[in-house]
Every structure is written in C-alpha cells, then in structure tokens.
Amino acid sequence: MVELLYLAAAVLFVIGLKMLGSxxxxxxxxxxxxxxxxxxxxxxxxxxxIISWGAILAGLVTGGAVGAVLALxxxxxxxxxxxxxxxxxxxxxxxxxxxxxxxxxxxxxSGEIGxxxxxxxxxxSVTFSGSFVAFGKLQGILxxxxxxxxxxHVINAxxxxxxxxxxxxxxxxxxxxxxxxxxxxxLVLGVFGVLPIGGADMPVVISLLNSLSxxxxxxxxxxxxxxxxxxxxxxxxxAGLILTVQMGEAMNRSLANVLFSGxxxxxxxxxxxxxxxxxxxxxxxxxxxxxxxxxxxxPGYGLAVAQAQHATRDLGMALEARGITVDYSIHPVAGRMPxxxxxxxxxxxxxxxxxxxLDQSNPRFPQTDVVLIVGxxxxxxxxxxxxxxxxxxGMPILEVDEARTVVVIKRSLSPGxxxxxxxxxxxxxxxxxxxxxxxxxxxxxxxxxxx
Amino acid sequence: xxxxxxxxxxxxxxxxxxxxxxxxxxxxxLHTPLMSGANAISGITIVGALAAAGLGEGTTATVLGFLAxxxxxxxxxGGFLVTDRMxxxxxxxxxxxxx
Numbered sequence: 348m349v350e351l352l353y354l355a356a357a358v359l360f361v362i363g364l365k366m367l368g369s370x371x372x373x374x375x376x377x378x379x380x381x382x383x384x385x386x387x388x389x390x391x392x393x394x395x396x397i398i399s400w401g402a403i404l405a406g407l408v409t410g411g412a413v414g415a416v417l418a419l420x421x422x423x424x425x426x427x428x429x430x431x432x433x434x435x436x437x438x439x440x441x442x443x444x445x446x447x448x449x450x451x452x453x454x455x456x457s458g459e460i461g462x463x464x465x466x467x468x469x470x471x472s473v474t475f476s477g478s479f480v481a482f483g484k485l486q487g488i489l490x491x492x493x494x495x496x497x498x499x500h501v502i503n504a505x506x507x508x509x510x511x512x513x514x515x516x517x518x519x520x521x522x523x524x525x526x527x528x529x530x531x532x533x534l535v536l537g538v539f540g541v542l543p544i545g546g547a548d549m550p551v552v553i554s555l556l557n558s559l560s561x562x563x564x565x566x567x568x569x570x571x572x573x574x575x576x577x578x579x580x581x582x583x584x585x586a587g588l589i590l591t592v593q594m595g596e597a598m599n600r601s602l603a604n605v606l607f608s609g610x611x612x613x614x615x616x617x618x619x620x621x622x623x624x625x626x627x628x629x630x631x632x633x634x635x636x637x638x639x640x641x642x643x644x645x646p647g648y649g650l651a652v653a654q655a656q657h658a659t660r661d662l663g664m665a666l667e668a669r670g671i672t673v674d675y676s677i678h679p680v681a682g683r684m685p686x687x688x689x690x691x692x693x694x695x696x697x698x699x700x701x702x703x704x705l706d707q708s709n710p711r712f713p714q715t716d717v718v719l720i721v722g723x724x725x726x727x728x729x730x731x732x733x734x735x736x737x738x739x740x741g742m743p744i745l746e747v748d749e750a751r752t753v754v755v756i757k758r759s760l761s762p763g764x765x766x767x768x769x770x771x772x773x774x775x776x777x778x779x780x781x782x783x784x785x786x787x788x789x790x791x792x793x794x795x796x797x798x
Numbered sequence: 799x800x801x802x803x804x805x806x807x808x809x810x811x812x813x814x815x816x817x818x819x820x821x822x823x824x825x826x827x828l829h830t831p832l833m834s835g836a837n838a839i840s841g842i843t844i845v846g847a848l849a850a851a852g853l854g855e856g857t858t859a860t861v862l863g864f865l866a867x868x869x870x871x872x873x874x875x876g877g878f879l880v881t882d883r884m885x886x887x888x889x890x891x892x893x894x895x896x897x
Contacts, residue, residue: 353845360839361816367832368824374885377835381878384842388874391845397852402864406851410871417872418879426830426884433837433877436869440843443866447850450859459803557833560840569806571846577806578813579842585817586836590829679826686829690884698891704826 352390353575359383360579364586370699387575423694424651427553427683428485431478434556438474441467441563442530448570454523460570461518467566468526469510469533474559476537481552484541485683491546499543500607506536544606547648547725549683550594551605558587590685597679597705599731599742624760627778629787632719632754633794635778636662639716639752641672643708645745646688647681649722649757653784659721660695662792674701676708676718676745678726705743712749720747720755721784724762728769738767753777756787831884838877844870 360383366376397403421429445467454461483489496502510532517525544552561583568576595602627635636642644663650656663673675697681688689702703711712718720727723745730737731744747753748771755772759781762768771777780787824832847870851863 356842357813360842361820364817364832364836364839365820367828367835368820370828370885370888370890373828373831373888374882377831377878377881377885380835380839381874384838384844384874384878387842387845388848391848392852395849395852397848399852399854399860402851402860403848403867406847406864406867407871410868410873411875413868414872414874414876415879418876418883421880423884426834426880429876429880430830430834430837433834433873436876437837437840437843437873440841440847440866440870440873443862443869444843444846444850447847447859447862447866450862451850451853451855457800459799554833557837557840560837564840564843565810567843567846569803571849572802572806573845574806574809576842576845577809579839581810581813582817582820583836583840585814586821586832589818589821590833593826677826684830685833686826686831689827690830690887693884693887693889696887696889699827699888700891702827 349390349394350574352386353573356383356387356390356575357578359386360582364582423691424654425486426690427549427687428482430684431482431485431553431556434553434560435475435478435482437560438471438478438556438563440471441560441567442471442475444567445471445570446530449523449526454517454521454526456521458518461521462514463566463569465514465517465526465529467563467570468529469514470559470566471563472530472533473537473540474556474563476534477541477552478537478556478560480538480541481549481556484546485549489542493543493545495543496539499539503536503539506532506539510536540606546683547680548598548605550680550685551591551598551602553684554587554590554594555602556587558584558591561585561587594680594685597743599739622773624772624779625775625777627754627780629780629790629794631778632780632791633798635717635752635754636666636671636719636791637669637795637798639671641715642666642674642717642719643703643711643715643747643750644673644675645718645720645723645727645747646675646677646692647721647723647726648683649724650784651682651687651691651722653722655721655784655788656691656695658785658788658792660692660697662788662795663697665792665795674703674711676703676705678705678723678745681723681726705745709746712746715750717752717754718747718750720753721788722756724757724769725767727771728767729771730767730769747771748774748776751776754780756780756782756784758783827888831881834877834884835881838874838881841870841873841877844874
C-alpha cells in the first residue's frame with residue numbers, strides 16, 4: 348500500500364511536468380506536482396515508525412518559513428540566483444540523507460549501498476557548493492568574470508580522481524572517514540568547478556546544477572531504497588539535462604567548452620571607437636517607432652539589470668494603441684537562466700502569445716519596420732553568422748539586421764560579454780540611443796505621446 | 799547485484815526516459831518555471847530526510863536529520879511557491895489578435 352502511494356506521488360510528478368508544457372495548464376500542473384509531494388510526505392510520516400518528532404517539526408517549520416519567505420519576496424530579476432540557491436539546498440539535502448545513513452550504519456553496508464552513498468555524497472556536495480558559487484556570481488557577491496588558478500583543470504581532474512579512489516577505499520574497508528573525505532573534496536570541486544565560468548554562461552551552469560540536484564536525489568533514493576526518490580530524481584535529472592543541452596546549442600558551444608574554456612571577460616582591443624555611428628535622440632526613435640507598422644522588441648540581460656521591463660511594456664502598449672503590431676523576440680540565452688526574459692515580461696503583463704522564440708522570430712525580421720534592442724548585444728551580433736574568425740561564429744543569433752531599421756538602446760559602445768565588437772552598431776540602418784534602458788523607454792514614450 | 803538494486807536501476811532509466819519525452823516539448827517561454835518546478839520535485843529527498851530525522855538514534859543522526867529536513871523543505875516549499883507565483887503572471891492577450 349505504501350509503495351502504491353509513493354507511486355501515486357511519482358505519477359503526479361509526471362503529470363505535473365507534462366502540464367508545465369503549456370502556459371494554460373502549467374499552474375495546475377505545478378499544483379498536481381505539489382499534491383504528489385504532499386502525499387509522499389504524509390505517507391512517510393505515517394509509515395516510517397518515527398519515534399522522535401522534535402527534529403522533524405523543527406526542520407519542517409524552519410525550512411517551510413525560509414522557503415516561503417524567499418519564494419514570496421524574491422524579485423523576478425533575481426530569479427536565477429534563487430533557483431541556484433534552491434538547487435544548492437536540494438543537493439545538500441541529498442548529501443545529508445546519505446550522511447545520516449552513514450552515521451546510522453557506521454559504514455557497515457554492502458558494496459552496492461556503499462557506492463550509492465559515496466555517489467550521493469559526492470554529487471550532493473558538488474551541487475551544494477557549486478550552486479552557492481553560482482548564486483554568489485549572480486547576486487554580485489563574487490565577480491562575474493571567470494576566476495581560475497593556474498592549471499585549474501588539472502587540479503579539478505586530480506580532485507575528481509581522488510573522490511573516486513577514496514570512495515573505493517571506503518567501500519572496500521567499510522570505514523567511515525573516507526566518506527567524509529569524499530564530502531570535503533566534493534565541496535572543493537564544486538567551488539573550483541563553477542568559479543572559472545563567466546556570468547553569461549550561467550544559463551548552462553544553472554541547468555546543469557539543476558540536473559545534478561535531481562541525480563543526487565535519485566542516488567539518495569538508492570541509499571534508502573525508495574522508488575519515489577529514484578523516479579522524482581530521474582525526472583529532474585532529465586529536465587536539467589535537456590535545458591543544459593538546449594542552452595549549449597543556443598550558444599553553439601559544447602558543455603565541455605562552457606565548463607572548461609573560461610569564456611568571456613576578454614578585453615577589447617581598440618579600433619572600435621573611431622568608427623562613426625548614427626546617434627539618435629528620444630525624438631528620433633519615437634518618430635521611427637510611431638510611424639512604423641510593425642515593431643519587434645529584443646530584450647537582453649541589460650533590460651533586467653536596468654529593471655526596464657515595465658517601462659518597456661508601457662512603450663509597447665502605447666505603440667499598439669497607435670495600431671502598430673508589437674512583438675518580443677527572446678533569445679534562449681538572453682537572460683541568466685533559461686526563460687528568464689519571458690518571466691520578466693510576463694511580470695510586466697506582456698501576454699505570452701507576444702513572446703517569440705528564436706525560430707519564430709528570424710523569418711519575421713525582414714518584414715519588420717523597426718527592431719528595438721534593449722540591453723542585448725552578443726545575441727544580435729551578425730559576426731556570429733558572417734565572420735568565421737569571430738569567437739562566437741556559429742552561435743544562432745536573432746537576425747535583427749534584416750529589419751528595415753534597428754534601434755539599439757545601450758549605455759555605451761562597450762562590447763558585450765564575449766568581448767567582441769558588434770558591426771550592427773555601425774550599420775547604416777542602425778540608430779544608437781545611448782542611455783540607461785529604463786530612462787530611454789520613458790523618454791521615448793514621452794516623445795511618442797508628443798507626436 | 800541484488801534484485802532490489804537492479805530494479806532501482808530499471809526504475810531510474812525508465813523514469814529518465816519518461817522525463818526526456820515529457821520535458822522536451824516544454825516551450826522556451828516556460829523554461830524558468832519548469833526549472834523551479836523540477837527543482838521543487840527534487841526536494842522529494844525530504845522522504846529520506848524525514849525518516850533519518852525521526853529515528854532518534856543519537857545526536858549526530860538527529861542533527862543531520864534536522865539539517866536534511868530543513869534544506870529539503872526549503873526546496874519543496876520555496877520551489878512550488880515561486881513556480882506558482884511565476885505561472886500566475888503568464889496571461890494570454892485578452893482580445894484575439896488579427897496579425
């Protein structure tokens with residue numbers, strides 16, 4: 348009976364995830380998944396022959412309060428770091444379950460269990476420390492640029508092989524200390540693994556850590572022999588893996604390249620600032636937009652930084668009121684996590700049917716009068732398509748240069764994260780409006796109303 | 799390998815394929831809620847945490863159990879709540895578009 352109830356919980360997870368596939372059913376899907384979780388928790392509390400309730404109640408109350416406060420108070424712009432932190436807590440929980448099992452049995456278990464305990468400790472600990480380094484980078488506590496020791500990859504490879512050999516030692520001797528060494532080494536590996544990865548690669552890193560938090564839960568399921576954990580963990584592992592692969596494809600980079608190349612933060616070499624650009628004022632932009640038939644807005648991470656999502660929506664609404672078609676094109680890696688821009692625009696009440704993905708967008712640019720770029724750079728850089736020597740060559744871009752007029756709102760001519768110049772800024776049909784994203788949107792709206 | 803362990807591996811592999819099939823169809827617009835919702839599901843570790851915290855076997859086990867329950871609960875409660883908060887914001891355009 349208990350097994351069947353755990354199965355019911357797992358089925359609700361699958362149904363919930365399936366319903367997350369459409370904006371109309373997604374909210375109910377999330378409710379189904381949380382119902383599954385509730386069933387699993389109640390079944391465990393009834394079935395597990397619990398004799399001491401103090402630690403359980405204290406943990407449920409503390410965790411529930413912290414989780415609720417974080418979830419209800421977080422700004423939508425800070426969603427990437429919140430999800431990074433949640434990934435970290437998930438990894439920690441799985442490692443702690445394995446540690447409790449280790450403590451209870453004093454490592455007197457079969458080789459099978461020993462290997463899954465070691466795996467749960469290693470994966471859970473890497474997920475925990477790696478996620479909190481990612482959190483620090485996203486929150487601005489740690490520098491976003493890649494940070495690495497000389498020979499970092501060799502060091503990391505040595506730590507990884509040490510984890511493997513110490514695990515074998517622990518399993519073979521049935522002693523406790525090697526497992527604690529696994530925990531310590533894995534915590535260091537998580538830190539060393541994520542520090543060398545730059546801020547704009549965070550969509551890949553968060554996806555990967557999400558996947559690892561699922562795998563950690565599944566290994567904890569093997570440790571305690573519970574199929575609900577194995578199924579739930581496998582589902583999350585698969586979800587994170589899909590997103591990891593898709594984010595990698597959106598940057599035309601392999602996972603190995605993201606993890607090991609220390610991409611980004613490169614310094615620019617001169618020769619860019621002396622090229623002429625078409626500087627525009629708010630009035631110029633308002634005229635271009637106000638007399639267009641179709642406008643596509645391309646938001647980038649700069650929009651999130653400037654908190655410009657509401658001002659952007661206001662401008663979009665004003666244009667629609669003039670009978671202009673307005674859509675929003677979102678590159679998969681426009682934000683700091685998959686789908687981040689979509690959430691920001693949804694928060695600003697932009698209907699989701701106006702949010703276009705990469706494949707929907709590119710055929711429409713040639714028929715578009717004005718493309719308005721706010722805080723995006725590398726994802727609209729034509730060198731990714733045209734220049735085989737460019738470091739981002741082959742990355743799928745939003746082909747905004749096909750539109751009749753391009754308006755770029757940017758604080759300065761500084762290069763994007765990849766550290767490469769963007770020929771789009773110097774094109775004849777491009778207008779550059781140098782300003783903070785939010786202030787720009789507000790001043791354009793004001794000029795538009797005066798037309 | 800024991801039969802229990804092997805059936806665990808079977809369950810893991812099949813569930814992973816189900817996950818790949820179900821999730822591959824989620825559109826990019828919903829990728830953030832998908833990830834935070836999946837994250838809440840990975841809090842299923844709470845089942846193991848509750849069992850560990852409730853056995854009452856010594857201080858170390860109780861402390862580890864308490865920490866496990868706390869972190870897993872943050873994951874579950876925070877994950878589902880924030881996902882709901884985001885999904886509430888996704889709305890269709892009220893009037894039908896003619897474009």
